[in-house]
Amino acid sequence: MMSNSPLINYTKISPNSSKPRNKPISKITIHHMAGDLTVESCGNVFSSSNRQASANYGIGTDGRVGLYVEEKDRAWTSSNAGNDNQAVTIIVANDQLGGDWHVSGKALNKLIDLCVDICNRNGITELVYTGDATGNLTRHNMFVATECPGAYLQNKFPYIEQEVNKRLTGGAMRSESLGEISAITIAYAENIICVNEGGYGSINRDDNGAVSVGKIQWHAERALSLLKSIVSKNIEKAKELLGSALFDEITSSSADWDKRVVTGDEASRLSAILLTNDGKEVQDGLVKEDIQGYIEKGKSYGLIDPGALIYFADGVNQYGTNSSLWKKIAERALEAAGDVTAMFEATKALASEYLDRRESVYKSILALKLSGGGQAQYPVRITVDGLSIRKGPGDGYPINGAITDGGVYTIVEEAQGPGAEKWGKLKSGAGWVPLDGATRL
Numbered sequence: 054m055m056s057n058s059p060l061i062n063y064t065k066i067s068p069n070s071s072k073p074r075n076k077p078i079s080k081i082t083i084h085h086m087a088g089d090l091t092v093e094s095c096g097n098v099f100s101s102s103n104r105q106a107s108a109n110y111g112i113g114t115d116g117r118v119g120l121y122v123e124e125k126d127r128a129w130t131s132s133n134a135g136n137d138n139q140a141v142t143i144i145v146a147n148d149q150l151g152g153d154w155h156v157s158g159k160a161l162n163k164l165i166d167l168c169v170d171i172c173n174r175n176g177i178t179e180l181v182y183t184g185d186a187t188g189n190l191t192r193h194n195m196f197v198a199t200e201c202p203g204a205y206l207q208n209k210f211p212y213i214e215q216e217v218n219k220r221l222t223g224g225a226m227r228s229e230s231l232g233e234i235s236a237i238t239i240a241y242a243e244n245i246i247c248v249n250e251g252g253y254g255s256i257n258r259d260d261n262g263a264v265s266v267g268k269i270q271w272h273a274e275r276a277l278s279l280l281k282s283i284v285s286k287n288i289e290k291a292k293e294l295l296g297s298a299l300f301d302e303i304t305s306s307s308a309d310w311d312k313r314v315v316t317g318d319e320a321s322r323l324s325a326i327l328l329t330n331d332g333k334e335v336q337d338g339l340v341k342e343d344i345q346g347y348i349e350k351g352k353s354y355g356l357i358d359p360g361a362l363i364y365f366a367d368g369v370n371q372y373g374t375n376s377s378l379w380k381k382i383a384e385r386a387l388e389a390a391g392d393v394t395a396m397f398e399a400t401k402a403l404a405s406e407y408l409d410r411r412e413s414v415y416k417s418i419l420a421l422k423l424s425g426g427g428q429a430q431y432p433v434r435i436t437v438d439g440l441s442i443r444k445g446p447g448d449g450y451p452i453n454g455a456i457t458d459g460g461v462y463t464i465v466e467e468a469q470g471p472g473a474e475k476w477g478k479l480k481s482g483a484g485w486v487p488l489d490g491a492t493r494l
């Protein structure tokens with residue numbers, strides 16, 4: 054199942070696409086805008102069918118990401134149907150016009166994050182930049198005479214390849230075990246938690262005895278502290294939207310929202326301030342901070358698997374960071390494989406509430422195909438002599454050796470790809486083999 058990136062800040066679907074793409078995603082093509090458009094303005098340009106152009110994603114100079122053509126569809130970007138049917142295309146804003154068409158550091162860093170995310174979700178195990186169209190990292194000017202992607206970005210292609218591949222070896226898992234929390238793991242967690250909670254303006258007036266508000270349903274005292282931050286951004290506007298009683302209460306140092314439920318009228322006022330630009334901005338910042346805190350907590354219990362950490366983050370967002378239940382779930386999961394499957398099994402053994410939600414979160418995490426995302430390892434015997442190992446799941450990937458000993462190997466992940474019914478990833482890290490050439494033991 055193809056999905057879109059959780060890194061998206063803005064969506065405006067363009068009519069300029071072919072639906073669906075006729076090949077699986079195996080490439081990334083990077084373009085420049087030849088302009089400094091925000092992701093919103095770029096969306097407007099692509100929204101005209103006269104334009105006959107689009108891209109799957111755009112990145113602004115501020116590092117924000119726009120979605121214009123869903124990944125399941127083919128964007129009209131690179132003047133080459135063969136390429137674009139296989140590629141996710143990304144168009145990057147230039148912060149200087151002309152010359153070498155410079156792009157901002159923020160845009161470049163987000164481009165690398167987005168490439169890592171696209172590879173992770175689509176089973177691309179390595180970006181290969183060959184300088185021509187045989188690799189899976191391609192440029193517009195490989196297909197047609199154009200300046201695109203501009204000299205600055207073009208010179209960065211080997212760097213982009215290298216940075217993405219560093220983070221793909223073991224994917225999110227690697228950075229987690231190195232002690233950093235990757236931006237992508239946080240974005241995945243954010244996406245999953247926000248789907249299960251509310252929108253920016255949502256209010257649950259009486260959520261087990263106190264109000265919950267906003268994108269991840271900040272509860273009671275946390276709702277109050279969120280509202281205090283939003284109010285401080287624009288006092289006059291806040292007074293106007295909240296009315297003086299609610300404004301005075303929220304800004305008072307003695308306010309106690311431990312058991313504060315709200316009336317219908319108060320709910321509409323709170324919703325209005327949560328939906329202002331300041332309200333959204335403060336929520337976006339706090340979501341990231343909170344999720345980072347949840348993941349740190351999970352790591353302090355010993356979890357390292359990214360899928361398990363995302364699952365844990367969703368749980369403690371609902372139950373509170375110091376929930377003893379979630380500490381027990383983490384400990385129980387670590388007695389088994391410590392991955393998201395072990396977390397879900399532990400939940401079923403230890404919890405009695407919200408199991409439907411846990412199951413839907415578990416399934417969403419499995420669909421992300423993170424490394425160690427819960428697929429069991431299994432042994433196979435190789436039945437074909439001289440079976441080629443490929444760098445990725447498909448016969449279009451470069452060969453990285455062969456198996457000639459008819460031995461037993463461990464498969465750690467499966468994927469669809471051309472040339473075989475199914476491909477299996479070898480535990481050794483040597484690459485992928487077609488599973489038609491192997492018998493499961």
Ligand SMILES: [Zn+2]
Nearest residue numbers: 084085193201
């Ligand atoms: Zn281009």
